[in-house]
Amino acid sequence: MADGGLGERLAAARWFGGGGQTVAAVETLDTLTLPGGSRLEVLDVAFAGGERRLHLWVEDEQTVAAGVLEALLEGREHGRFRFAPGLRLVDLAPASRRERPVAGDQSNTSRVVGEALVVKLYRRLWPGMHPEIELGRHLTETAGFAGVPAYAGAVWWDGHALALVQELVAGGRDGWTWAQEAVAAGDVSPMRELGELTRRLHVALAELGSAPASPGERRRWREAAHAQLDLALAVADAESAVELRRHEQRIRAELDLLEAGPAPALTRVHGDLHIGQILRAPSGFAILDFEGEPTRDLAERTAPASPVRDVAAMLRSFDHLVRFVQRESPEAVGRTRAEAWIEPAREAFLAGYGPVDAQLLRAFEVEKETYEFVYAARFLPGWAYAPRGGLAWLMETA
Numbered sequence: 001m002a003d004g005g006l007g008e009r010l011a012a013a014r015w016f017g018g019g020g021q022t023v024a025a026v027e028t029l030d031t032l033t034l035p036g037g038s039r040l041e042v043l044d045v046a047f048a049g050g051e052r053r054l055h056l057w058v059e060d061e062q063t064v065a066a067g068v069l070e071a072l073l074e075g076r077e078h079g080r081f082r083f084a085p086g087l088r089l090v091d092l093a094p095a096s097r098r099e100r101p102v103a104g105d106q107s108n109t110s111r112v113v114g115e116a117l118v119v120k121l122y123r124r125l126w127p128g129m130h131p132e133i134e135l136g137r138h139l140t141e142t143a144g145f146a147g148v149p150a151y152a153g154a155v156w157w158d159g160h161a162l163a164l165v166q167e168l169v170a171g172g173r174d175g176w177t178w179a180q181e182a183v184a185a186g187d188v189s190p191m192r193e194l195g196e197l198t199r200r201l202h203v204a205l206a207e208l209g210s211a212p213a214s215p216g217e218r219r220r221w222r223e224a225a226h227a228q229l230d231l232a233l234a235v236a237d238a239e240s241a242v243e244l245r246r247h248e249q250r251i252r253a254e255l256d257l258l259e260a261g262p263a264p265a266l267t268r269v270h271g272d273l274h275i276g277q278i279l280r281a282p283s284g285f286a287i288l289d290f291e292g293e294p295t296r297d298l299a300e301r302t303a304p305a306s307p308v309r310d311v312a313a314m315l316r317s318f319d320h321l322v323r324f325v326q327r328e329s330p331e332a333v334g335r336t337r338a339e340a341w342i343e344p345a346r347e348a349f350l351a352g353y354g355p356v357d358a359q360l361l362r363a364f365e366v367e368k369e370t371y372e373f374v375y376a377a378r379f380l381p382g383w384a385y386a387p388r389g390g391l392a393w394l395m396e397t398a
Contacts, residue, residue, distance in 0.1 A: 034067025064118035065111035066097035125299035130161035159175035172279035195352025235377040266304035274317030312364035
């Protein structure tokens with residue numbers, strides 16, 4: 001089927017993440033018109049190199065969240081499309097159907113409806129249970145964990161998750177906003193509370209099962225980390241590649257430690273925990289976005305992992321936050337004062353979280369930093385300055 005210029009519009013979309021590949025063809029596999037007139041389109045996208053992906057396209061985003069809510073309340077099924085309401089949907093559903101966009105999404109699209117619910121549309125589609133839907137439902141409906149927005153429902157197409165619907169946290173302030181203010185003020189006190197919340201999250205997720213990592217699993221961690229570094233070297237911009245090459249020998253030595261030491265326990269984890277995922281509201285912190293790292297396939301994102309990965313990702317984000325503050329407000333927050341915030345913020349978080357394997361934490365932090373170079377190259381080239389600064393800090397810190 002001719003794409004009518006859809007390939008060009010896809011390539012230009014903020015969320016597309018084509019990684020520089022050329023779209024060769026686009027075929028529409030299925031469509032559904034929602035109440036209100038928005039249309040969901042499932043697309044089969046072929047790239048010039050031979051790769052194929054499924055993506056969700058939305059015609060008329062202005063009413064899509066209200067349309068999804070109406071279909072969920074009806075429990076609608078239409079062909080391969082299925083709307084699955086959660087236990088809290090009726091309680092949370094607003095009378096108003098007015099909606100607005102949520103700024104900041106990089107790989108998906110989120111919209112608020114009735115100032116009560118958030119409809120998150122997944123733009124790249126994967127077959128199988130989606131981690132954000134699975135974990136959100138468990139934390140809300142089974143574990144009773146209050147530190148996340150309440151799960152309200154999901155939309156599926158032929159076994160592929162299209163959308164998540166969850167509670168809007170009233171008065172919630174974006175993590176990058178309140179945390180920048182903390183850096184500027186030299187305040188690390190919120191990080192202890194955040195560490196305590198993260199520990200409680202991991203306890204709730206461990207209810208889904210726990211087992212020690214096998215030698216084979218740890219070997220695969222090491223091999224995957226080295227492969228990720230190879231990819232980072234291949235796709236990073238020139239300046240970033242120079243920095244990676246400069247530290248490559250030491251990075252590889254530290255990645256080897258993923259296979260050393262006592263076997264850690266494996267449970268379900270958040271998968272992409274960073275300061276930007278933490279809303280701060282009058283009711284307390286709320287942890288968002290259990291989708292996992294968007295460059296990894298669904299099998300990786302749903303596999304049990306060490307909770308120390310989440311801890312490492314959060315600590316790396318403290319560093320990245322400081323790089324952002326330095327870049328956006330160099331006159332208001334000097335470099336020395338901003339960087340001086342990193343270590344006490346880390347200490348406060350770890351004091352709240354409790355003991356972790358320091359060697360494993362270090363290895364996961366190094367691995368996470370190499371991942372950030374891949375993410376920047378594929379989704380957000382302007383972000384590369386943050387992992388460059390973070391890598392320099394890591395290599396200077398024993």
